[in-house]
Amino acid sequence: MIPNFKAHPWHGISAGEKAPEVVNVFVEIVPTDTIKYEVDKETGYLKVDRPQKFSNIIPALYGFIPRTYCEDEVKNLAVETGAKEVTEGDHDPLDICVLSSHNITSGNILMEAIPIGGFQMIDKGEADDKIIAVLVEDQVYGHIRDISELPKAEVNRLLHYFLSYKNLPTEPAKVKIDLVYGADHARKVIVASQKDYTDNFAK
Known part of the structure; x- marks a missing residue:
């Protein structure tokens, strides 16, 4: 008899056999969402974190990358x-x-990305890196291997979201992005985060 259980998306799924070159991704939010969803760390279920405050749509x-x-x-x-100041x-x-390029309409799914x-x-003061990736075999983005190959407007659109999604109009900026890095450094960040995971959860 097959046990009836759901693997925890953070702890129960690997980052992928080919990580950091190709990684598993657990999708929490899609571009049509006006609610920010987030995995509950204790149960593994997707929960409502907060409504998006303004017109900031991802x-x-x-x-996130599991483990x-x-x-x-x-x-x-x-x-x-x-x-600085981290x-x-x-x-x-x-x-x-x-x-x-595909219209994926809901989160709570797994996919492979490069x-x-x-x-x-x-x-x-907290390091909160955002890895940029492309869906494996996507017809429009799947051939891209470095962020330098993206149109500048695409990069700026992502930058604008992350620099503004937490801000109220009357408040100073809460986050800063000092560096946009390519694929080589992205893989280093992934490996570092896997080491942090092992140090904290796999003892």
Whole structure:
């Protein structure tokens, strides 16, 4: 008899046999969502985190890489590449955006993606990297292997979202992005987050 259980999307699924070149992604939010969903760390179920405050709609599929964590290794990598005022990782799985030409209408799904770069985001002193990836075999984006191959407007659209999605009009900016990096560094961030995961959850 097959046991009736659901694997925890953070702890019960691997980052992928080919990680960091190709990674598993658990998608929490899709571009049509006006609610920010987030995996509940205790139960593994998708929960409502908050309604989107304004017209900030995520321009790509958004989720995390299983069995990753952002703590000392991710923070140290940010410091090594010149990040200022960063004191720790954000204590969450590594975030990832996946570009696809397909209209995927709901989250709570798994997919394979190829990391092509990322943003070194600092959120109130915490290293909160955002990996940018493309859906494996996507007809429009699937051939891209580095963020430098994307149109600048696509990169700017993603940058604008992350620089503004937490802000109220009357408040100063809460986050900063000092570095847009390519595929080579993205893979280093993924490996660092896997090491942080092992150090914290696989002892």
